[in-house]
Amino acid sequence: MSxxxxxxxxxxxxxxxxxxxxxxLREYGLIIALIAIMLFFQFTTxxxxxxxxxxxxxxxxxxxxIVMALGMLLVIVAGHIDLSVGSVAGFIGAVAAVLMVDYHxxxxxxxxxxIGVGAIIGGCQGYFVAYMxxxxxIVTLAGMLIFKGLALWMLAGRSVGPFSTEFQxxxxxxxPDFIGPxxxxxxxxxxxxxxxxxxxxxxHATTIVIGLIIVAAMLYFALKSxxxxxxxxxxxxxxxxxxxxNLVMAGIVMFFMYMLASYRGLPNVLIVMGILIALFVFVTxxxxxxxxxxxxxxxxxxxxxxxIHTERLTFYIFMIMGAxxxxxxxxxxxxxxxxxxxxxxxxELDVIAAVFIGGASAMxxxxxxxxxxxxxxxxxxxxxxMSIMGINIDWQQVIKGMVLxxxxxxxxxxxKKA
Amino acid sequence: xxxxxxxxxxxxxxxxxxxxxxxVNLKVRRGDIHAICGENGAGKSTLMKxxxxxxxxxxxxxDIHYEGKECRFTGIHDSEKLGIVIIHQELALVxxxxxxxxxxxxxxQANAGVIDWNRVRRRSAELLRKVGLREDPDTxxxxxxxxxxQLVEIAKALAKDVKLLILDEPTASLSEKDxxxxxxxxxxxxxxxxxSIMISHKxxxxxxxxxxxxxxxxxxxxxxxxxxxxxxxxxVTTMVxxxxxxxxxHRTPKVGETIFEVKNWSVYHPLHPERxxxxxxxxxxxxxxxxxxxxxxxxxxxELAMSVFGxxxxxxxxxxVYLHGKKADTSTVGKAVKAGLAYATEDRKVYGxxxxxxxxxxxxxxxxxxxxxxxxxDDMGELKVANEYRKKxxxxxxxxxxxxxxxxxxxxxxVVLSKWLFSNPDVLVLDEPTRGIDVxxxxxxxxxxxxxxxxxKGILVISSEMPELLxxxxxIYVLNEGRIVGEMKASDASQEKIMRAIVRGxxxxxxxxxAAS
Numbered sequence: 001m002s003x004x005x006x007x008x009x010x011x012x013x014x015x016x017x018x019x020x021x022x023x024x025l026r027e028y029g030l031i032i033a034l035i036a037i038m039l040f041f042q043f044t045t046x047x048x049x050x051x052x053x054x055x056x057x058x059x060x061x062x063x064x065x066i067v068m069a070l071g072m073l074l075v076i077v078a079g080h081i082d083l084s085v086g087s088v089a090g091f092i093g094a095v096a097a098v099l100m101v102d103y104h105x106x107x108x109x110x111x112x113x114x115i116g117v118g119a120i121i122g123g124c125q126g127y128f129v130a131y132m133x134x135x136x137x138i139v140t141l142a143g144m145l146i147f148k149g150l151a152l153w154m155l156a157g158r159s160v161g162p163f164s165t166e167f168q169x170x171x172x173x174x175x176p177d178f179i180g181p182x183x184x185x186x187x188x189x190x191x192x193x194x195x196x197x198x199x200x201x202x203x204h205a206t207t208i209v210i211g212l213i214i215v216a217a218m219l220y221f222a223l224k225s226x227x228x229x230x231x232x233x234x235x236x237x238x239x240x241x242x243x244x245x246n247l248v249m250a251g252i253v254m255f256f257m258y259m260l261a262s263y264r265g266l267p268n269v270l271i272v273m274g275i276l277i278a279l280f281v282f283v284t285x286x287x288x289x290x291x292x293x294x295x296x297x298x299x300x301x302x303x304x305x306x307x308i309h310t311e312r313l314t315f316y317i318f319m320i321m322g323a324x325x326x327x328x329x330x331x332x333x334x335x336x337x338x339x340x341x342x343x344x345x346x347x348e349l350d351v352i353a354a355v356f357i358g359g360a361s362a363m364x365x366x367x368x369x370x371x372x373x374x375x376x377x378x379x380x381x382x383x384x385x386m387s388i389m390g391i392n393i394d395w396q397q398v399i400k401g402m403v404l405x406x407x408x409x410x411x412x413x414x415x416k417k418a
Numbered sequence: 419x420x421x422x423x424x425x426x427x428x429x430x431x432x433x434x435x436x437x438x439x440x441x442v443n444l445k446v447r448r449g450d451i452h453a454i455c456g457e458n459g460a461g462k463s464t465l466m467k468x469x470x471x472x473x474x475x476x477x478x479x480x481d482i483h484y485e486g487k488e489c490r491f492t493g494i495h496d497s498e499k500l501g502i503v504i505i506h507q508e509l510a511l512v513x514x515x516x517x518x519x520x521x522x523x524x525x526x527q528a529n530a531g532v533i534d535w536n537r538v539r540r541r542s543a544e545l546l547r548k549v550g551l552r553e554d555p556d557t558x559x560x561x562x563x564x565x566x567x568q569l570v571e572i573a574k575a576l577a578k579d580v581k582l583l584i585l586d587e588p589t590a591s592l593s594e595k596d597x598x599x600x601x602x603x604x605x606x607x608x609x610x611x612x613x614s615i616m617i618s619h620k621x622x623x624x625x626x627x628x629x630x631x632x633x634x635x636x637x638x639x640x641x642x643x644x645x646x647x648x649x650x651x652x653x654v655t656t657m658v659x660x661x662x663x664x665x666x667x668h669r670t671p672k673v674g675e676t677i678f679e680v681k682n683w684s685v686y687h688p689l690h691p692e693r694x695x696x697x698x699x700x701x702x703x704x705x706x707x708x709x710x711x712x713x714x715x716x717x718x719x720x721e722l723a724m725s726v727f728g729x730x731x732x733x734x735x736x737x738x739v740y741l742h743g744k745k746a747d748t749s750t751v752g753k754a755v756k757a758g759l760a761y762a763t764e765d766r767k768v769y770g771x772x773x774x775x776x777x778x779x780x781x782x783x784x785x786x787x788x789x790x791x792x793x794x795x796d797d798m799g800e801l802k803v804a805n806e807y808r809k810k811x812x813x814x815x816x817x818x819x820x821x822x823x824x825x826x827x828x829x830x831x832x833v834v835l836s837k838w839l840f841s842n843p844d845v846l847v848l849d850e851p852t853r854g855i856d857v858x859x860x861x862x863x864x865x866x867x868x869x870x871x872x873x874x875k876g877i878l879v880i881s882s883e884m885p886e887l888l889x890x891x892x893x894i895y896v897l898n899e900g901r902i903v904g905e906m907k908a909s910d911a912s913q914e915k916i917m918r919a920i921v922r923g924x925x926x927x928x929x930x931x932x933a934a935s
Contacts, residue, residue: 225797232798287793288786295783298772305730305761305769306784306837307751365774 025414026359030374037378041385048388049381052263055256060171060335062380063269064089064328066373068351069358070280071321073372076355077284078317079297079364080129080136083348084121084143085325090344091147092118092329097160097339100167107167115326121147122322123315130314144348152341161338171335173268179205203258204265211257215250222246269331276324280369293317297364353400354379357407378403423448423613424582429468429480431461438464439478442639444632446582451604451614453628455621456657457884461637462617463507466584470504471497484582501581505571507590511559518542518555521574545573549603565596572603583607583614589623590716594931601627619657619714621650621921622928633657654917666889667861669868673892674705676743677876678759678845683737685718685725685900691733695721697900699737703845703876708867710891710908711880712916718900719880720764723847727761728754741844755784760843762834764850764880766827770834773823777815778804780822780833785841807836811866828859835866845876852886864890884913898923 042049049055068085075082092114099110121143128139162168187200222242229236236242260266284290296303296310304310328347333339358375360367379400386396424446431439439461446452454462467473469482471491482489484500491497494504511520518538527537542555551569553562559570568588575583585604589597604614605627618624624631625648632642633656640656685696695718703709711719724731726739728751739746741757748754754761763769771780781804782789789800804818811832815825822833831851838846848867852860867890871877881887887894887908894911896904896919903923906915 228798232802234801286795286797288790288795289793291779291783291786291795294775295772295779298774299768301769302763302772303783305728305751305763307728307755307841308783309750309752361774365772 026411027368027370030358030371030378034374034378034381037381037385041381041388045385045388049385050259052259054384054388055259056263056267058377058380058384059267059270059273061384062376063171063267063273064331064335065347065350065354065380066273066376067276067324067328067331068321068347069354069372069376070276070369071317071324072351072355073280073358073360073367073369074284074293074317075136075321076352076360076362077297077364077367078293078314079300080314080317081352082125082136082140082143082318082321082325083352084125084140084147085321085328085351086344086347086349087144087147087151088118088121088322088325088344089329089332089347090342091121091151091154092326093333093339093343094151094154094160094341096167096330096333097163098154100163101160107164111167111170111330114330115323118326118329119319119323122325123319125322126315126318129318130311136318148345151343155339155341157341159338159340161336163334163337168334168337169268170272171267171269171331172337174204174264175206175266175268175271177204177206177265179209181205182208201262204261204263207257207261207265210266211254211261214257215253218250218253219246272327272331277369277373284369289313289316294365297366299365350379351376353404357404359411375407421448422446423485424469425483426465426469427481427483429465429478429482431464431468431473431478437637439468439637442480442634442637444639445642446613446615447630448613449608449611450629451608451616451627453624453631454615454617454634455619455624455631455653456634457619457882460634460657462634463586464637465634466504466586466615466617469497470494470502470584472504498578501579502584503575503578503580503582504584505568505575505586505588507586509564509567509571511567511570513560514558516556516558517546517553517562517570520559520570521545521555521577523574525578541577542573545576546570548576549573550599563596565592565600568592568596568600569603581613583612585614585616587617587619587715589618589620594928597623620924621653622924624648624653625650650921654914654921657917665861665885667865667868669708669871669890671706671708671892672872673707674874676702677705677741678703678878679738679740679743680726681738681740683722683726683739684735685721685732686734688731688733695732695900696725699897699900699902701895701902703878705874705876706871707893708871708877708879708891710887710894711878711897712884712887712894712920713897714920715882717897717920719897720849721900722897723761723849723878723880726754727751727759727847755841755843758842758844759847760784760838760841760845761847762831762838762849762851764853766830766834770837771822771830774821776819776821777808777813777825777833778818781807781818781836781840784837788840788842803840807840810839811836812862826855826859828855828862831855831859831863832866835863839870843875845878846870847878847880849880850882851879852881852883860886884916887916888913896920896923899927901927 038049068089072082072085095117096110096114099105099113100107125139125143128134129136182203182205184201184203187202188196190196226236226242284293292303292308292313295306296308296313300310329344332343336343354376355367355372356362356375357378358368358371358373360372382400382403383396386399422445424444426442426444429439429442430437442461442465444465454465456462468478471494474492475490482491484502489497489500512523515523521542522538527534527541539555546553546555549569549572551566551573553566559567562570572583588600592600601623604616607614616628628648629645630642631648631653633640633653635657643652679702681700683696683699684694687693687695699722701709711722713719721731725735726748729735729749730751739748741759746757748757748759767773772783778800782800786795789796789803801818808815808818813825813829813832813836815829822830825833835851851867852863855863867877867879879887879891888911891908894906894908894916895902896916898920901923903926904916904919
């Protein structure tokens with residue numbers, strides 16, 4: 001029998017500030033939650049959290065989680081899951097160590113080889129998921145066991161390191177200051193005539209300049225897209241709201257750039273991350289490839305009947321995930337400066353949690369790259385803050401678990417209310 | 419033998435926006451086989467769901483008297499306690515459980531929660547004998563055919579101590595031979611004094627076994643006839659005899675040359691490759707022509723369309739497709755779309771739309787290259803397209819950013835149409851384009867169809883509603899059991915003619931099967 005629901009009341013009111021906030025409630029809510037959590041730990045750690053050195057560490061500590069969260073977002077939006085990423089990252093770390101330390105292969109070449117191997121691993125798993133129609137949960141659970149085992153075998157139980165300094169630069173390096181340091185407040189000199197650490201304000205000038213360029217670009221593109229909407233006669237958000245929003249965003253970016261600049265500047269790995277995040281935002285928001293992933297996750301039958309090659313798409317997604325897991329494995333190995341058999345263990349859980357905290361739906365079809373990145377930072381800040389507070393690892397896990405559950409429950413509650 | 423076992427009086431049931439049943443009366447005599455017939459969507463299944471408590475008391479108006487007592491069922495358990503058991507059209511069996519386990523599902527032979535397997539085996543073997551099914555009770559359901567599964571369902575009903583057995587289209591998916599033995603079984607039960615209600619639109623079956631027939635049309639009970647009065651003619655006229663109002667916009671067809679042709683098309687069932695679903699079908703559509711495919715549920719209409727559109731149904735597909743007189747490759751959806759074919763699916767919620775995304779993204783998904791440059795989507799261009807089609811098909815929504823899951827059925831259908839219009843096809847196949855939407859929205863959909871035909875597109879409409887086909891088509895094919903059994907100009911056609919073609923087709927099919935076996 002037919003059931004017909006009446007169309008909801010239609011109103012073509014002009015977009016108001018309220019509407020603009022409501023439309024992006026999820027994204028703004030996440031940013032506000034992250035800031036609130038940071039302020040909370042700033043208070044409970046008596047100011048340690050926002051110290052430049054700690055903020056820099058925060059980025060270094062979470063870089064590999066964020067890199068994997070980008071791929072995991074695609075996987076989850078497509079309606080799948082990848083449990084193998086931690087093991088794959090650990091395995092690739094082992095491969096990198098064997099190539100570079102045992103066989104002295106050039107770090108760049110070895111790195112590219114590793115990422116290629118990761119893509120092949122992802123592709124293999126993708127083949128089983130996409131074409132053999134085996135649930136991704138099972139395929140990647142198998143992958144998790146396989147690559148954990150292979151990493152152990154490859155390293156034969158030992159830890160391999162250290163890496164060459166060039167390779168370590170991936171995780172431990174900072175961009176050079178081309179412009180030269182700006183001394184705002186001269187540091188007090190110690191007895192030997194050198195500067196005393198922790199005194200004075202010396203800024204990494206290149207970092208500040210890059211920050212300004214980013215902010216300028218952000219504002220330029222925001223204005224451009226606003227103009228475009230207006231010139232086509234479509235409602236844009238109210239001008240006051242638009243200005244306030246962009247100023248706040250610019251302020252936040254400049255604040256972090258300033259913090260980083262007053263330590264050692266931009267970490268190399270942040271540049272890698274930044275480029276990847278920008279790329280994934282672009283792919284998911286503006287490219288047909290991304291759009292098709294959302295369509296497939298929302299309704300795979302309708303997508304297939306609309307001419308989308310759903311199998312091929314799934315295959316590519318897992319391949320991308322594999323390559324990113326490999327990159328994360330390299331970053332992690334470079335950070336530890338050795339490959340250990342235990343590397344990567346449990347990482348997949350942090351990655352998946354980050355994506356879900358970031359608002360992705362376990363049913364597929366819903367999720368944002370920015371959400372996943374902020375989700376990863378929320379997890380990272382909690383790890384960092386709780387460690388500084390001296391909370392034991394056991395209770396850290398309990399609290400993180402409750403935050404994950406709470407975030408998703410809050411999300412569903414909001415959706416039901418709407 | 420003429421006392422009344424069941425009486426339903428003044429049953430009225432409304433779904434949001436649609437009146438499914440209106441003041442329906444039904445009287446069933448003890449020991450009879452009572453047939454209920456009517457067109458697809460007339461309300462037969464809804465009536466039986468009311469009777470069995472699927473729709474509990476309070477969700478409908480009117481009352482039910484069974485064995486002289488008024489019944490107030492709050493769920494299917496209440497009716498089963500009284501011996502009223504319904505066997506639905508889609509069988510309710512768990513494929514990976516055994517026959518015995520299925521037979522006592524929800525009625526387990528257990529002591530304090532511990533299943534007594536010996537009793538299960540003994541009783542199920544006994545019941546299987548009664549329905550004449552020679553299978554081990556430990557055999558899994560998935561390993562036996564549909565006909566045998568139907569018998570298991572009946573044995574399951576017997577296990578519940580059934581007094582009034584309701585069968586909803588029991589032979590719809592059975593072969594001729596299995597249907598015959600099922601009907602024989604019903605006659606045997608009748609001899610033992612059981613009462614049955616059978617929903618069917620196979621007139622030959624009804625004639626063979628029914629004692630009385632009640633015809634339902636547009637949610638109303640029209641007439642109850644006795645066996646002596648039953649003729650096919652009379653049933654057909656009662657079933658379809660509605661007054662046709664002016665529910666269809668007028669169009670003067672401007673028919674051009676043939677643009678779409680399907681030749682010698684045969685398709686086999688994807689899971690049972692020995693069953694032929696489409697049998698050597700030939701059809702064509704001309705430019706600016708609206709062509710209908712009529713047929714009963716299960717005739718193979720959707721299967722035909724989907725097998726042509728990117729081989730999305732069936733195996734072992736043979737035959738040729740021609741577009742503009744040239745042989746076209748439609749072996750994947752992408753190729754079919756590129757060749758100029760579009761197929762708007764029957765079930766828009768399951769196959770047509772991404773319900774969690776908004777209108778804009780749904781409209782462009784079948785033709786993303788049309789709004790993008792080397793893989794990068796032109797945001798403004800896409801918005802323009804979405805707004806253009808929203809206006810063109812008159813989608814009522816607050817904006818193109820409304821989530822399609824929140825739209826009404828009619829507006830959802832317009833989104834599906836927009837999606838396919840934007841893929842710029844030469845031939846559109848519309849499968850049940852107006853199912854489940856209200857009269858006003860139907861008129862709008864017909865208007866869109868007319869406009870498309872006037873633009874020179876070829877349109878193939880699949881519909882279960884014969885008046886709709888008669889109202890909007892120029893030419894109609896009648897499909898029955900996978901075979902084209904009739905082709906007529908709409909101006910010469912009538913519902914009676916279509917029904918007769920179907921019945922004739924059934925007789926022919928019977929003969930063919932007999933000849934084959």
